[in-house]
Amino acid sequence: MAAQICIARIGAAHGVRGQVKLWTFTDDPLAVMQYGSLATKDGARSFEIATAREAKGHLVATLKGVATREEAERLNGIELYIARDKLPATDEDEYYHTDLIGLAAVNAAGEPLGRVLAIHNFGAGDIIEIAPPHGATMLLPFTNAVVPTVDLADGRVVIELPAEIEGDEP
Numbered sequence: 001m002a003a004q005i006c007i008a009r010i011g012a013a014h015g016v017r018g019q020v021k022l023w024t025f026t027d028d029p030l031a032v033m034q035y036g037s038l039a040t041k042d043g044a045r046s047f048e049i050a051t052a053r054e055a056k057g058h059l060v061a062t063l064k065g066v067a068t069r070e071e072a073e074r075l076n077g078i079e080l081y082i083a084r085d086k087l088p089a090t091d092e093d094e095y096y097h098t099d100l101i102g103l104a105a106v107n108a109a110g111e112p113l114g115r116v117l118a119i120h121n122f123g124a125g126d127i128i129e130i131a132p133p134h135g136a137t138m139l140l141p142f143t144n145a146v147v148p149t150v151d152l153a154d155g156r157v158v159i160e161l162p163a164e165i166e167g168d169e170p
Helices: 029-035 069-073
Strands: 004-014 019-024 049-055 058-063 079-083 104-106 112-121 126-131 138-141 149-151 156-158
Touching: 004 029, 004 058, 004 069, 019 029, 019 049, 029 049, 029 058, 112 138
Parallel strands: 104 156
Antiparallel strands: 004 019, 004 079, 019 058, 049 058, 104 112, 112 126, 126 138, 149 156
16 A cells, blocks of 8 residues: 555535545645645545635645535544655655654764654644653754754654753763
8 A cells, every 4th residue: 555644634624515625735835736636544545625724723624525514524534645646746855744753853963862753743843753772752843953954865854953952961
């Protein structure tokens, strides 16, 4: 099976005619309409967006075949995926989160720190989550200062740990 990318999540029902709130994970929220049919992770169900309009922080969408509020309510929380190869190529120094997850994390000296577990964004910028072999995960800002090198070919990211984490503070 081809690699899949989650590009949207269905939220609560909106109104009484089967519309749903749709949270998209694309740079342009309306770009989800360009990919055609969107499937659940297991591929058991697929959905096509008939209409969509921007709302505050999400889209309000009509999905083909969903005509009532009750039908829309049953879809709440479903994540929608497309094949990775349907996405446009990235620019240099631009990455899809899925391409980073699982990469080895090393410090500037090449010593292992763990693996990239996830990329989060809670509203103030991207956060990279590193899972060390032992202990608690590290949450670090995903900036050029902290993550100066991403090497997809070598399967690693270089992490410049702040002094207070390294233990270099006086």
